[in-house]
């Protein structure tokens with residue numbers, strides 16, 4: 554993306570999290586960074602060398618001492634002149650240091666503004682900029698690994714490879730536009746059809762890897778439901794590996810929905826324990842059951858828990874989310890066989906729990922193929938799906954080169970929104986406003 558021609562102001566923000574820490578960093582970016590260095594440190598530090606310095610305000614009052622790092626443009630995070638002041642990470646020190654930068658001519662950065670500038674300066678494409686936020690927000694090791702892959706450009710490279718194939722195909726078809734239809738021979742048609750097939754297959758593969766990766770971002774909602782006392786809370790505790798929910802032999806123990814974030818093989822899930830469903834019960838229990846219904850509305854996966862050997866079923870209609878049927882307490886019914894498609898488990902002994910974990914992952918759409926996945930966002934999935942729809946329309950348009958080329962162009966543009974080649978200011982605003990200040 555080309556840099557916009559406006560002269561930018563100089564921004565400053567505390568880049569480290571609020572609170573107390575050994576080190577706190579104030580980051581400054583923009584054409585005035587050098588001037589601010591002179592104002593606070595009395596000199597311009599040597600480029601890219603950590604220098605010990607005293608930080609003082611405009612009246613010469615000392616604020617702190619620490620390291621100063623100066624990056625001349627364009628070799629910096631934002632591509633602009635950048636100054637980092639590493640002081641002691643106390644809230645008072647940091648806000649005084651920041652105030653001194655503002656006095657010296659900087660303005661407070663908006664959320665995500667450093668990364669937005671990096672994007673505008675062409676240091677990162679849009680998918681990489683998003684990966685910065687995803688890496689910081691990663692909820693599991695697996696999510697962090699995938700975010701890092703996007704940050705280093707692996708996802709963008711896959712998108713660009715698809716775009717290149719589309720451009721080749723467009724060039725080929727647009728050359729045909731100059732000839733009357735009847736002069737085209739079948740060889741050309743066959744060749745384009747073959748190439749289109751290859752692009753579609755490659756796009757489908759990227760889409761599959763992205764769908765998988767999107768699971769690492771979103772955190773799948775898994776809701777445990779069943780009649781009272783079947784062992785829902787016990788199963789939650791088992792899956793969480795901790796005694797989170799209260800378990801008693803009294804039916805109706807769980808009154809309120811309890812959410813517990815867990816990981817299975819690095820995939821983040823939110824496990825929700827609910828109040829058991831039954832007709833009777835006091836007012837609290839009825840309110841609890843109303844919450845159960847709410848949770849069901851939000852569920853990606855519902856785990857229906859039954860007691861092995863019991864014929865009690867849930868009478869309430871359950872939302873049409875993907876479901877897993879589980880028969881618990883099989884330790885009490887050693888001869889019990891679960892019906893086809895259902896699992897026999899014991900929260901007490903742990904029997905069947907590994908299978909349950911695998912079933913949850915499978916139902917969520919996760920397949921451990923060993924193939925690296927892309928930590929895609931909803932926005933990316935939509936763009937890929939749009940591109941895929943245009944390609945399938947192109948496949949139907951082979952009688953008309955104009956329409957065929959047009960569908961290819963639209964598919965190419967849809968992919969361009971991922972890396973930010975074609976994006977509106979509104980979209981940029983929306984993406985970067987979700988960052989924290991200082992990123």
Ligand SMILES: Nc1nc2c(ncn2[C@@H]2O[C@H](COP(=O)(O)OP(=O)(O)OP(=O)(O)O)[C@@H](O)[C@H]2O)c(=O)[nH]1
Nearest residue numbers: 781782783784785786787802805806807829900901
């Ligand atoms: N033997 C055996 N007992 C179990 C098993 N799972 C749960 N229990 C017992 O069954 C009783 C009910 O367990 P809970 O986990 O509280 O059941 P719940 O479905 O959450 O019940 P409510 O919150 O009342 O809806 C407790 O006494 C548990 O110890 C199991 O796998 N085997």
Ligand SMILES: [Mg+2]
Nearest residue numbers: 785786806807
């Ligand atoms: Mg319970």
